[in-house]
């Protein structure tokens with residue numbers, strides 16, 4: 001008999017504003033410990049604690065769960081956030097995003113993409129050519145859910161990532177999220193940097209070059225951040241959103257891990 005798995009989702013907020021969240025896919029025996037760990041993570045923020053934390057659990061239909069491999073990982077070391085954003089722009093254009101859409105996305109994340117410059121709970125979905133925003137609700141955005149490392153593959157993947165300094169849960173969860181996004185029908189690329197004021201690393205992901213980390217995409221202390229998913233609209237938006245929000249995917253193996261390299265902007 002196939003093992004029953006559950007989607008566990010955590011959301012923490014304060015004053016109605018999103019603070020943190022997590023998505024896991026786990027077996028029944030792990031529910032209590034993983035829920036406690038996510039609750040502890042939600043409470044251990046560097047700033048004021050959340051005033052609400054919600055954890056929800058939902059069983060998954062075993063036949064609906066897909067397996068896939070994680071994307072290749074690259075790391076670019078940049079001199080500062082301006083150089084980082086310039087590189088992000090170039091990587092997005094290389095992936096097939098128009099100059100206009102890439103610049104608009106960088107501006108949106110810099111200004112706060114939610115209502116009145118707030119941080120969104122989920123991601124912006126953007127037409128990769130025109131830069132038009134396609135997500136219905138601009139404070140919620142689209143939340144990617146129901147993805148994780150396959151539990152039997154987790155120890156080996158975590159050990160390999162830890163050996164190259166990428167073993168933190170933040171990196172693993174971002175890699176898993178990007179991996180799910182890259183498997184979406186019609187996806188061209190993704191741009192992300194965190195809303196954590198002390199976490200300056202972000203990434204651009206695309207189906208050809210994989211998960212490309214950029215060592216600095218924002219100024220220290222900046223509370224703004226977010227995600228933009230660039231899509232080509234020759235595919236139906238409904239099936240893309242259904243895949244991102246509902247379709248369970250477990251990742252069973254790593255891609256290639258490339259050595260970090262310096263990147264200098266010739267125009268700076």
Ligand code: AMP
Pocket residue numbers: 021023119120121122123142143144145174177192193194195196225226227
């Ligand atoms: P984080 O990398 O957790 O700091 O998240 C940075 C931003 O990415 C958040 O403020 C959200 O806007 C967005 N985000 C976080 N988790 C998800 C998710 N599961 N799906 C879509 N967007 C997300």
